[in-house]
Amino acid sequence: xxxxxxxxxxxxxxxxxxxxxxxxxxxxxxxxxxxxxxxxxxxxxxxxxxxxxxxxxxxxxxxxxxxxxxxxxxxxxxxxxxxxxxxxxxxxxxxxxxxxxxxxxxxxxxxxxxxxxxxxxxxxxxxxxxxxxxxxxxxxxxxxxxxxxxxxxxxxxxxxxxxxxxxxxxxxxxxxxxxxxxxxxxx
Numbered sequence: 001x002x003x004x005x006x007x008x009x010x011x012x013x014x015x016x017x018x019x020x021x022x023x024x025x026x027x028x029x030x031x032x033x034x035x036x037x038x039x040x041x042x043x044x045x046x047x048x049x050x051x052x053x054x055x056x057x058x059x060x061x062x063x064x065x066x067x068x069x070x071x072x073x074x075x076x077x078x079x080x081x082x083x084x085x086x087x088x089x090x091x092x093x094x095x096x097x098x099x100x101x102x103x104x105x106x107x108x109x110x111x112x113x114x115x116x117x118x119x120x121x122x123x124x125x126x127x128x129x130x131x132x133x134x135x136x137x138x139x140x141x142x143x144x145x146x147x148x149x150x151x152x153x154x155x156x157x158x159x160x161x162x163x164x165x166x167x168x169x170x171x172x173x174x175x176x177x178x179x180x181x182x183x184x185x186x187x
Contacts, residue, residue, distance in 0.1 A: 043106045047150075068101055069101070076171065160187045161185075
């Protein structure tokens, strides 16, 4: 009986600490939008992150920053290949964090999309079964790679906040794919 009382008391103190840090209010967030494009690639990022400076907001922002790193640091990788190092700047500078990951991820996407377009062009130009007009039309209609990253708050109250991580990638094939880390709950 004594152990059960101690566990309940500890749980109540934890809830009180979280409640005090948020003052019984819903978590304030700020939505950030980033985009970039080239002839063969397009990328958007929409990230909604805690805007407060309290302990809970900072811890949630830190957890979401790890999600951003896991998703964008390995963008286009099917074999867990990291393409650039994690952000090592000020964790509270959300703008710098998102600029870093947009630049890193888009750099990879743009480079790979260009390599894909160059390889396709080589095969088309060398194809003796196509007329010059057909080759010209195919080269003009090359698909653009697309990557869309979304991290948004979908629910919160005094006890928890839920964010959803979702991304869509299209790499010039028959169709794109939706992935992401799904719903992320912070208590």
